[in-house]
Amino acid sequence: MISIAQILYACSFALITIGLYAVLVQRNLIRIVIGLNIADLGVNILLVTLGYVDGGRVPIFTAGQGAQHMVDPIPQALVLTAIVIGFGVTVLMLTLVMRIYVKYGTIDASRLRGLKW
Amino acid sequence: MVSPMLFIIAPLGAAFLMTSINRREIALVLSLLTAAGLGLLGFSWLPATLELAQPVVAAAIRGPMGIALSLDALGTALAIIVALSTTLVLLYSSSYLPKGHHEVRYYAVVMLLMASSFGLVLARDVFNLFVFFEILCISSYILVSWEQTGAALEASFKYMVLGSIGSIFILVSIALSYHVAGSLAMADIAQAFRTAPKAYGIMAAVLFLFGFGVEAAIFPVNTWLPDAHSSAPSSISALLSGFVIELALLVVFRVQNTVFATVDMLPVLQVLGISGVIVGEFAAFGQKDLKRMLAYSSISQVGIMLFAISLGTTAGAQAGVYHVIMHAGAKSALFLIAGYFILRTGRRLVEDYRGLGQRMPVSAALFGLAALSLLGAPPLFGFFTKFMILSAAASAGGGLAWFGIAAILLGTVLEALYLFRVIRTLFAPGDTVATGGRVVRAEMDLPALVAVAVFTALVVFGALLLPALSSMIGPIANGLVTLH
Numbered sequence: 245m246i247s248i249a250q251i252l253y254a255c256s257f258a259l260i261t262i263g264l265y266a267v268l269v270q271r272n273l274i275r276i277v278i279g280l281n282i283a284d285l286g287v288n289i290l291l292v293t294l295g296y297v298d299g300g301r302v303p304i305f306t307a308g309q310g311a312q313h314m315v316d317p318i319p320q321a322l323v324l325t326a327i328v329i330g331f332g333v334t335v336l337m338l339t340l341v342m343r344i345y346v347k348y349g350t351i352d353a354s355r356l357r358g359l360k361w
Numbered sequence: 362m363v364s365p366m367l368f369i370i371a372p373l374g375a376a377f378l379m380t381s382i383n384r385r386e387i388a389l390v391l392s393l394l395t396a397a398g399l400g401l402l403g404f405s406w407l408p409a410t411l412e413l414a415q416p417v418v419a420a421a422i423r424g425p426m427g428i429a430l431s432l433d434a435l436g437t438a439l440a441i442i443v444a445l446s447t448t449l450v451l452l453y454s455s456s457y458l459p460k461g462h463h464e465v466r467y468y469a470v471v472m473l474l475m476a477s478s479f480g481l482v483l484a485r486d487v488f489n490l491f492v493f494f495e496i497l498c499i500s501s502y503i504l505v506s507w508e509q510t511g512a513a514l515e516a517s518f519k520y521m522v523l524g525s526i527g528s529i530f531i532l533v534s535i536a537l538s539y540h541v542a543g544s545l546a547m548a549d550i551a552q553a554f555r556t557a558p559k560a561y562g563i564m565a566a567v568l569f570l571f572g573f574g575v576e577a578a579i580f581p582v583n584t585w586l587p588d589a590h591s592s593a594p595s596s597i598s599a600l601l602s603g604f605v606i607e608l609a610l611l612v613v614f615r616v617q618n619t620v621f622a623t624v625d626m627l628p629v630l631q632v633l634g635i636s637g638v639i640v641g642e643f644a645a646f647g648q649k650d651l652k653r654m655l656a657y658s659s660i661s662q663v664g665i666m667l668f669a670i671s672l673g674t675t676a677g678a679q680a681g682v683y684h685v686i687m688h689a690g691a692k693s694a695l696f697l698i699a700g701y702f703i704l705r706t707g708r709r710l711v712e713d714y715r716g717l718g719q720r721m722p723v724s725a726a727l728f729g730l731a732a733l734s735l736l737g738a739p740p741l742f743g744f745f746t747k748f749m750i751l752s753a754a755a756s757a758g759g760g761l762a763w764f765g766i767a768a769i770l771l772g773t774v775l776e777a778l779y780l781f782r783v784i785r786t787l788f789a790p791g792d793t794v795a796t797g798g799r800v801v802r803a804e805m806d807l808p809a810l811v812a813v814a815v816f817t818a819l820v821v822f823g824a825l826l827l828p829a830l831s832s833m834i835g836p837i838a839n840g841l842v843t844l845h
Contacts, residue, residue, distance in 0.1 A: 260529065267522060280525045287532045294540050319539065322488055326532060329495045333525055336502060340518045347511045356515050 252293040259286030273341045273351040277334060284330045288323045295319035365432040365483055367402070368440060371395050372476035376469040385460070388468040393451050396475060400444030403437055410437045411836045429485035429546060434836040435615065436482040438682070439608060442689055443478045446603050447471065449812040453697050454596045456806035457704065467507065474500040474600065481612050486545040487535050487620070490612070494531065498524045498576065501605065504597040505589045516588035523585045527575030534568035537561060538620070551620045559623070566621035570613060570630075577609035578663050579630075580637040587644070590656035595700020598652060602659040603693035607685045610663060614670055614841045630671035631761050635768045637664025642772040646779045650709050651699050654779060655692065658735070661772055662688050668765045669750040670841050672757045678838040680749035683830070687734065687746045687820055694731035694816035698724050701805045711783050718788040721804050725787045727817045732780040734820035737773060742823025747773070 263283025270276050295316030303317040345351050375395040379388035411434050432440070451471065458464055473496060480493030502524070506517035539545060541561050542553035554562040575582045586606070590598045617626055641661025648654035666688070669681035701724060702717060703709055718725035734743035751769065754762040804810065 260533070264526065267526065273518065276522060280522065283529050287529055287536070290533065290536050294536055318545070322535075325488070325492060329492070332499060333521065336499065337518065337521050340506060340514055340521070343509060344511075344514050344518065347514060356511070
């Protein structure tokens with residue numbers, strides 16, 4: 245019997261692989277950014293899955309209930325931070341892509357002449 | 362005693378304050394005061410951290426789920442290097458940067474870079490390490506793209522792509538460690554890996570090394586460095602080459618030796634270091650652009666440090682730390698002077714600097730001295746650090762160590778060839794005006810000259826500091842050697 249956690253682990257590794265593959269293969273700068281986002285998403289799913297408990301509860305203490313069957317809140321806190329950082333990096337990358345487009349009139353990495361790619 | 366938290370709070374506070382005031386002079390003075398003040402604070406703590414076997418601990422939240430920050434001897438030494446380099450580079454920036462309204466933001470981002478550097482040496486749990494690493498990366502991306510030329514934008518984008526892949530690997534490594542240990546504190550994870558299946562430890566260690574290796578410019582994942590360090594403003598190249606990559610390298614070793622102590626990565630690191638030396642020197646040898654040449658030379662110098670520390674002996678780690686100090690001074694001075702060569706002539710290629718030594722004699726002479734020290738010419742500081750690394754490798758013995766010695770010696774020959782090519786061009790008869798460059802008016806401006814002179818004095822007279830340093834180096838290098 246495959247558990248939900250196993251499916252989620254498989255999904256997260258698939259997403260990381262797809263994302264990194266896109267970064268390596270794509271020449272379009274926007275698609276590279278999207279690839280990084282997909283890989284980031286995979287890592288976030290991996291982190292949340294680490295704290296997953298089958299049939300678990302929201303990790304908030306209420307009267308009369310202990311810590312049994314709570315999902316682990318720490319990976320969730322980590323994921324929140326990671327999402328915020330990922331968002332910031334994405335915005336900065338898109339800004340750069342925009343500036344590169346203004347400068348060169350293209351977002352094809354193979355046609356940028358400033359550096360060797 | 363003031364909390365080590367000050368190292369993070371003060372620069373962050375200064376950054377927010379100066380952007381809200383938005384006046385150039387205030388931003389400059391505020392950032393200079395913050396950097397210099399924290400440097401002095403670091404010096405005042407150095408004796409205490411050297412004597413304490415246990416680091417000074419400051420926890421924002423106590424307990425197993427708390428956020429632990431602590432300052433040990435290595436951390437204090439690194440904090441001093443960071444603060445002093447930043448102070449001098451800010452002084453240089455005051456005359457080097459073109460005047461304009463973006464200046465305030467530049468100083469603010471430099472403060473963020475400094476705060477995150479301190480955070481990296483203070484953090485004692487892997488997730489905070491990750492957060493500070495990200496702040497360091499993001500501020501570097503912004504500073505690299507500062508001049509917004511085509512090359513700078515491309516270099517910054519390339520750096521961001523590699524940096525983001527690196528941070529994905531670090532996050533997976535953290536996830537794996539948390540899965541095994543159920544905690545994020547470095548001490549707990551280290552404890553858990555002693556009993557956990559070995560495969561977990563190896564996977565987490567390799568992923569972490571790959572992720573942090575991007576920032577530390579370890580051999581296969583350093584392709585961003587020559588572009589980023591040569592397209593950034595020269596003041597930023599000096600910061601990035603001077604301490605950012607070295608800091609990341611030392612953090613790699615500290616984490617490797619505390620968290621992943623069960624995994625023996627040292628032979629791998631030695632091979633990577635040696636490859637870095639060879640590849641970096643050969644690439645630098647082929648460069649015509651002065652700043653690209655210096656950037657490739659950074660790759661090989663980081664390779665030397667990596668090789669020295671991964672020898673796994675006390676002597677190797679100590680020699681590595683000395684080399685970090687020497688390289689911080691020499692490479693900063695070289696990049697800063699190169700910045701003024703470019704500013705004055707409008708040219709980047711070495712061949713265009715023919716005869717520049719006659720128009721900027723002091724700058725050219727300082728460049729020569731710093732280059733000689735980087736090369737390891739006696740009796741300058743660089744000679745002693747390189748000699749210590751070679752003798753540490755010889756006493757460590759083994760085939761890899763001898764191969765490393767051969768690589769470093771070969772690298773030194775190549776380094777001599779390309780650095781002397783630059784020096785010879787600078788002092789050659791002829792004139793930059795004749796080659797079509799702009800008319801060179803003068804030496805560096807006074808603040809920049811002072812900053813460069815201090816860096817150069819460090820690498821020229823550094824050997825005189827050795828007796829004083831040798832009493833401190835023991836505790837400082839301790840954290841870099843694996844205690845089995």
